[in-house]
Amino acid sequence: MPKPILTLTTDFGLSDHYVGTMKGVILGICPRAEMVDISHQVSPFEIAEGAWLIAQAYSWFPPKTVHLVVVDPGVGTSRRPIVMEAAGQYFVAPDNGVLAMVYAREKHKIRLISNERYFRQPVSQTFHGRDIFAPAAAHLAAGATPARLGKVVEDYLRPSFDKPQRSGKRTWSGRILKIDRFGNIITNFHASDFPDLERRGFTMAIGPHQIGTLAHHYAESGPGELFLIAGSSGYFEVSVNQGSAAKRIGCEAGAAAELTVW
């Protein structure tokens, strides 16, 4: 029988003991769990970035994988823990929108996690990742059904950071979702929503910078030239061949990106 897979996505970083501590709790409940880190470098408290990361990663994992996502600025307040079934997998997270880019595209069922028998007791005020989310995820990996954790809810949070808004006849206002390790600027414009950019001509504006070239692979353009490319995730990215587009432009996740199509 294959080992249950459990992924982790957090803003805890790797210099503290928090991630290791959650893994100790998980192995105590589900010793067979195969744990895979997606990233622990989500910018602190940046829910949209966490939402983006898990949405890029989940579909590459086998059925029944349990995804634990803890970006949780509201820990200690009344925000609720939830478990979602979607795409044949499970997702455990706070109800703050961090799963929104998955439930925007997949049929899903969401439940509150309310059964305290699945919590690690006593529950601290400051570390629900260890005391609520990790135990719930580990029990799912060990075979508990989501129905054991709590009741289905419909009033979960529905944020809207995953699509650009139409702002004129030929213009859309979007945003930067993420700067990747290579300095590529990942926007929330999905290539499939804008299929004929190249034929029609376009301008993507980020601050004072204008990008008007669409490339098909990273090595296609000359050194230093900014271009748009459909990244491996399907979203358009602003890139520079063998350089950092984010440094060239000087921008961060969350900033505005405006598209005009001719």
Next chain:
Amino acid sequence: MPKPILTLTTDFGLSDHYVGTMKGVILGICPRAEMVDISHQVSPFEIAEGAWLIAQAYSWFPPKTVHLVVVDPGVGTSRRPIVMEAAGQYFVAPDNGVLAMVYAREKHKIRLISNERYFRQPVSQTFHGRDIFAPAAAHLAAGATPARLGKVVEDYLRPSFDKPQRSGKRTWSGRILKIDRFGNIITNFHASDFPDLERRGFTMAIGPHQIGTLAHHYAESGPGELFLIAGSSGYFEVSVNQGSAAKRIGCEAGAAAELTVW
């Protein structure tokens, strides 16, 4: 039979091959080992920070877990390798105080690691993590008893960085143990040693900054206000709601923190 769990805590960082190399050695000796990283981002040579990290993490792991802790500024000198039994678990480390915050609170038995049959030969002058500590930990995970590694010793190092010192009738001098990823400033004042701070009133001084408010969760205070909170570890931390207290104050691990109780 569940897999043996082996955790790793080092100051090797993640950009070099050192951690991967140790894991290769471990899997060569104990192929079933389930390895969990606590952190490899201990500040270089900072024994107190490593001591703090493993002391926060170990109790969340199942019985028989082997904890490998390599923060080892004295590699190549005569400092000794040790193995400790405590809390139903095993700890392998240099005898330089890096296990002190565990043996301060747990019944323990400490042995030298002297049986060279458990070393990886030849032993280098510069990488005992790979040649002595990792093999010893892997052999424990594979079922060797600590007694096979060497004899019990009583003269292991006893540093004293884990408790504040009383410096006056109403004052204690402590220190900053760790700045966490979110900029929370973790002190060596344990909440259980100061149970009535809120009722009596207090001031925590770090450099020119004075903190006089105790909060019960991170979201309780207004943005930008410094407050004290009992962190998930039980120690008091200086924090700011959704911000970095360490950046506000401008301090580092090792700096002084003085408490006055009214």
Next chain:
Amino acid sequence: MPKPILTLTTDFGLSDHYVGTMKGVILGICPRAEMVDISHQVSPFEIAEGAWLIAQAYSWFPPKTVHLVVVDPGVGTSRRPIVMEAAGQYFVAPDNGVLAMVYAREKHKIRLISNERYFRQPVSQTFHGRDIFAPAAAHLAAGATPARLGKVVEDYLRPSFDKPQRSGKRTWSGRILKIDRFGNIITNFHASDFPDLERRGFTMAIGPHQIGTLAHHYAESGPGELFLIAGSSGYFEVSVNQGSAAKRIGCEAGAAAELTVW
């Protein structure tokens, strides 16, 4: 039967989803794989640094280990994917020299990876790590023979960044391969090629700095003094006791290092 071991070395960093995504693909093909990260912090596009890292790590892993090495500035161009058998292990990488420091020292057989049945379809233009290299490595870990992946080739890339060049009767011109976490400056001068430095006397020059002392362990010299030491890898490193030699000198990977022997 022991689990197949699969190591990963990339320049993807840990803040993105790329590494986690590759691991999801690997577990989908080979659920029993034991994955070990060597490093994902190779400087972006720095083939020599990746070559250095895998060459330091591979020999510490058990036979049959599969090493996946993705430092791939040419993704999307015509550079070819290859699989190498060497030292009783397997290596999967782009044909850009990133395996050169392994095949410089081991008997080896190199094949193209051309059998598209082992690719993840559709193959993207921008992420061959996920669509070609990870699946090929996972199929090897699951038991496929290298011969299934493609034909033996002899015209693989042979770069020459792994040895200093003789530049005079008593001088050699080399380079800095890597700055490690502690600021040690790792050169491409192998200690076994220069066995009598200490007896004859020498000067290692990096920029305006001259190092003329050879130490046998890190704690031997006074604080602040630069010295040469044969590191755990066998190559000479420039170091400072409990400090960063790279910060003292102000140098980076790729810079020149000149040795004069008297």
